[in-house]
Amino acid sequence: MVACFIPGLAAAQLRIYIVTDLEGASGVYQFAQTREAESPLGEKAKEYLMGDIAAVVRGLRAANVTEIVVLDGHGSQAFVPHLMEPGAKYITGKPRPGPLTGLDESFAGMIQLGAHAMMGTPDGLLAHTQSSRTENRYWYNGVESGELAQCAAIAGHYGVPTIMVTGDEATCQEAAKFFGSNCVTVAVKRGITREAAVLYPFDETRQALYEGARRAVAAIAQCQPYKLSVPIQAKKEYLVFDSPSGPGRRISNEGTIEDVLKLPDF
Numbered sequence: 001m002v003a004c005f006i007p008g009l010a011a012a013q014l015r016i017y018i019v020t021d022l023e024g025a026s027g028v029y030q031f032a033q034t035r036e037a038e039s040p041l042g043e044k045a046k047e048y049l050m051g052d053i054a055a056v057v058r059g060l061r062a063a064n065v066t067e068i069v070v071l072d073g074h075g076s077q078a079f080v081p082h083l084m085e086p087g088a089k090y091i092t093g094k095p096r097p098g099p100l101t102g103l104d105e106s107f108a109g110m111i112q113l114g115a116h117a118m119m120g121t122p123d124g125l126l127a128h129t130q131s132s133r134t135e136n137r138y139w140y141n142g143v144e145s146g147e148l149a150q151c152a153a154i155a156g157h158y159g160v161p162t163i164m165v166t167g168d169e170a171t172c173q174e175a176a177k178f179f180g181s182n183c184v185t186v187a188v189k190r191g192i193t194r195e196a197a198v199l200y201p202f203d204e205t206r207q208a209l210y211e212g213a214r215r216a217v218a219a220i221a222q223c224q225p226y227k228l229s230v231p232i233q234a235k236k237e238y239l240v241f242d243s244p245s246g247p248g249r250r251i252s253n254e255g256t257i258e259d260v261l262k263l264p265d266f
Contacts, residue, residue: 014065015065015066015068015107016108017068017069017103017110018057018068018112019073019100019110019111020053020078021113022046022049024116024168026189026199026206028049028126029126029195046078046079047080049078050080050085052113054085055207055210057070058085058087059213060217062214068087068089069102070090070091071102072091072093099154099261099263109220110151111162111164112166113166117167118137121174125168125194127194133239135248135250137236138150138234138235139235140257141232142233145178146174149226150264152178155226156228156260157227157261161224161225163216163223164213164215166209168189168190169190179223187200230258230259232258232263235252235254238252
């Protein structure tokens with residue numbers, strides 16, 4: 001076991017927060033795997049996610065992380081309790097307080113696990129922002145932003161940097177654009193179109209996730225919190241359907257967000 005020393009941070013206080021999603025997990029490439037949680041495809045996809053989580057938790061523990069909190073960030077929830085890796089605390093179920101429940105200034109870093117690229121990314125596997133059905137798109141202070149930036153901005157409010165992102169290749173590229181090269185990225189697949197992919201074998205992705213988690217702990221001191229200047233000038237575009245079978249109409253809203261923690265309410 002290799003101990004990672006972070007200046008000014010005692011090993012006994014090293015806490016890491018993980019927010020998960022389902023679309024970016026190993027083996028997931030169809031919306032049928034993520035929208036229909038109780039279906040055979042959905043149940044299997046959740047197992048895939050739990051395997052990715054387990055690899056990251058093991059990597060963090062090997063890097064001497066003493067407390068790990070894992071939040072179920074998928075809309076319909078995706079944790080499988082009997083597959084929870086020991087050594088972490090798991091938060092799931094709704095409703096719950098706050099956009100990233102349990103996150104505060106005491107965490108040294110945040111990991112976005114199983115993430116996906118923003119809506120409109122050409123090679124982004126299952127790419128969307130908040131809703132794949134209404135095809136939401138968001139701009140903050142003139143910069144189009146997806147769920148990666150949304151979560152990171154909330155963490156940045158607490159001074160917590162995003163230290164690692166996992167998902168497909170497009171997601172990793174988006175993470176590098178927003179968070180810089182010091183943020184560790186692990187690609188577990190490569191998107192061809194929105195629902196077609198080159199999948200990587202699980203043995204390979206889980207080993208890469210384990211090693212990536214260890215590198216992420218070592219990189220904490222080089223990672224900076226992602227912050228949005230407030231008040232945030234916000235714009236949202238989305239589809240409205242006048243009938244269930246009819247085409248959607250794209251409309252837009254603009255406004256000001258005074259508090260980063262209110263970002264999900266816009």
